[in-house]
Amino acid sequence: MVQAYGADTGSDRAEPPRTGSRLRDLRDLRDRWGRARGIWRRGVVLAACSVLLTLVMVFHARIPNTVGNLGSLIETFLPWIGLFVPLLLILGLVRRSATALIALLLPVLVWFNLFGGLLTGKSGSGGDLTVATHNVNAGNSDPAGTARQVAGSGADVLALEELPDGQVAEYEAALADRYPYHSVQGTVGLWSKYPMRDPREVDIKMGWPRAMRATVTTPRGDVAFYVAHLPSVRVKLHAGFTANQRDGSADTLGEAIADERLDKVILLGDLNGTMNDRSLNAVSSQLRSTQGAAGDGFGFSWPASFPMARIDQILVKGVEPKASWTLPATDSDHLPIAARVEL
Template sequence: MAQQAYMTETDTGGSGPERRTSRLRRLLDRLTRGWRGDRRIWRRGLVLAACAALLSLVMLAHAHIPNRVGNLGSLLETFLPWLGLFVPLLLLLALFRKSATALVATVLPAMVWLNLFGGLLTDKTAPGGDLTVATHNVNAQNPDPAGTARDVAAAGADVLALEELRASEVPTYEKALAATYPHHAVVGTVGLWSKYPLSDVQAVDIRLGWKRAMRATVTAPAGQVAVYVAHLPSVRVKLAAGFTARQRDKSANALGEAIAAEPLKNIVLLGDLNGTMNDRALHAVTSQMRSTQGAVGSGFGFSWPASFPMARIDQIMVKGAEPESSWTLPATASDHLPIAARVKITAPDD
């Protein structure tokens, strides 16, 4: 009876890892059935292979795609990580077509995507940091500003930046945040709340005609930090005009000039830049600052739209200071997600 039981178990594929291996073998056998002995497997799927090569080229050369027509380059760079979705699609089509050529070609865009974004798939969060900062576009049409203020205050940031503040709602935010943040300043539609003293508060001219950027010195226990808060102009995708971002680009250049002229060593930029780190139009800023998400975050950290985040257009960036960790906060009543980071303030002579 023992021998019969043993033979029965073996006949059904064994147990544990052996059974799983047997199932995988049968699945692969079904997928490749009809391929064996078929010399056409290398001649089929040439169009799919060409599509895989084109996808790889677009990802590799995204910086060279011109912006002259509808800012196509910037539009592509805004959603560049999502091109990775075409890789499994090409893989499935290659299997369906029973094309070895297409299967091999699909490896190329997969490797390119991993080279560009694979580092974001690992958790680079590190303990420590002298200052916790957060930023949130609260949405001018926010139906619950007091609740939104309480939600972001609960995150425990030492310094909190808010964008898209409607003048009539500023007192609501001030009241809701007063217990947590004894120091604050509002300039136009942006504001800064801090547990530590603020000084040298001033508007930053980003060539808009109205105030959507500010700068302040935060005197933290570890040292002084120049904190910039900015809300760059919105961008739109229109059928006739394409990606309309000219005003955003002009404001980004002006913001970059202001940061380059900053005398303090430790600088933190908080805000809604209406653009991603991949977007060449933000080069005036991104060329001199580091994104906390790219350096020490976990995942892509998409922040907009809150209902189904597709891009990280809200940014925390540093210059001089060292990022330690970065994360996305839970949704509020806004159409953006708040984001936070911990940074280490470096000594002036470091």
């Protein structure tokens, strides 16, 4: 039988596309394109925050101190800027923003470049002198126990700061058996297992002694020891970071260290500032931090209840740091710190 032209041929003949189906396909393509563009357009503000964090870390030394010592305040707590990274990560994921997540790589890379080295342990063996320092707190209710606890670290030379007049005798009595040589100048003191000579005050323009210097004769030669308690700083809403008096004292201490004739120098004390703070450059530019060179972690020392900054320091010149660590808490608001060095 001959099939007529134009008759139905069955299933082998495809139906022409429907107009409604084409429109749906176009709408789906549009929606997919819109979603793809959306993950890039969303989160611009979050990306800007990541860029701002990066700029603060990279150019922290350029942030001026003219208004409330803002630069020094940021530098004091600079490592904590890293806490904004996980917050921005969570917000970027919630917003489903590729722009925000990619921009977040900038502060991550810069933070690890600045502080990543502190996350690995650098303490080593060796060393022939152990030193320790502790701001004992003028309101310490157990001076003898605090002294014995810090001396139990095995320190050959020990510095104490914020010694009140009425408690000096208690510290001296508690440390007499371990340290036959000592000197107290105002509110700071130095105790040594090795002979000490020429102890004297270092004037840091406070009006009363808060810094000293002495020569300690170790089995490997003379070492100049400095002990310092720089003025306290405060954060006030109306005045910002009040650190001007500390900054002036740091400059004076730096001048004294620059005039030092001995090649081997160790500075122990509460500097009320971190090594990131440019206002301590007069000191930090001449000396090396034992924590940065041979410590494990950040070594935060204050406040003892929840340490947020390393304002207690052991700085050296002409000696090699081998290890640096914090000691268990005492009845003070600071943690004691110790270091082992090779002369």
